[in-house]
Amino acid sequence: MNVFEKVAEIIANHTDTPVADITMEASFEEIGLDSLDIVDLVMAMEDTFSVKIELSQSIKKVGDLVTVIESLKQ
């Protein structure tokens, strides 16, 4: 499973969104997540990928999160 697939799975588990609807381009707002949900997700990502993710304004869509995780894992 690549980073995107794992991220999509975690998001799907945290929400009622079907995995198929979670694309790199999907924004968290579209998925129905508010700022508290995003922190919750980020913590789940940190636990899963053993990384430390800085929370910044630039994490707005799924792709942003995937990019951050990929760069941290290198």
Add this chain to the structure above:
Amino acid sequence: MAWIADASLATAVSEGGGLGLIAAMNADPEWLRTEIRLAKELTKKPFGVNIMMKSPFVDAVAQVVVEEGVQIVTTGAGNPERFMQSWLAAGIKVLPVVPSVAIARRMENYGAAAVIAEGCESGGHIGELTTMALVPLVSDAVSIPVVAAGGIADGRGVAAAFMLGAVGVQVGTRFLVANECTVHPNYKQKILNAKDIDTVATGKRLGHPVRALKNKFTEEFLKKEYDPNTSFEELEALGVGALRLAAKEGDLEQGCFIAGQSAAFVKKEQPAAQIIREMITEAENLLRGTNQWLK
């Protein structure tokens, strides 16, 4: 507590056995510097500064606490991550207010000394969870100490907070009527008159709701909030300056009288030290009596 917790109230609380806080609110950094220096003259006891993350001066204010050698900082209404490193490097103990488990865990990772789990009963910016649910959840999730806030205004609340896993409490609303609190007398009177159903949360649509006492201001705000023709910007603008109008001018119509649900059991104006003593004595007596529930 924006416009309210100045050196006068903060030092009265510290002298009374609590940990007083000066609220930096939306004030400019020089106001804060003056209050910190004044507080140091008024008490030798520890006190802290609360920094409101939504303040337009947040960066400057975050620097002032370092320059003035403040030892304890609490944060509210947002995420203080970007300041943590510089505060910790200055030896400051940081206690962020947290509305959820995930944020509590992040703050622990970032080096917070403790977290303040604040339920939506409280006055001011509020989250979604109640104190009753949030405090035990946060207590389970972190290994640093947890302070409970929201709806605590007497010894029963203090005793309950300990049972929920907290090791301390933060109180806002009850101190609004402390003798040393310099808010307008109309503000104090509104707190003293408040009953159970007198507070509302405005601004849910903006993503950062605020609990305050019902009046013409909250009524009109809510009307606009549920009117789809009101833009976010318009709604944001409505709230600006309204707390100051309440606290400084006592404007009963246009002021925003921020208060928690516990206003309903705040019944008299007293010195801060007496409020603290009463709450703690009552809590001790209740905790001593807990044996009655055991077989």
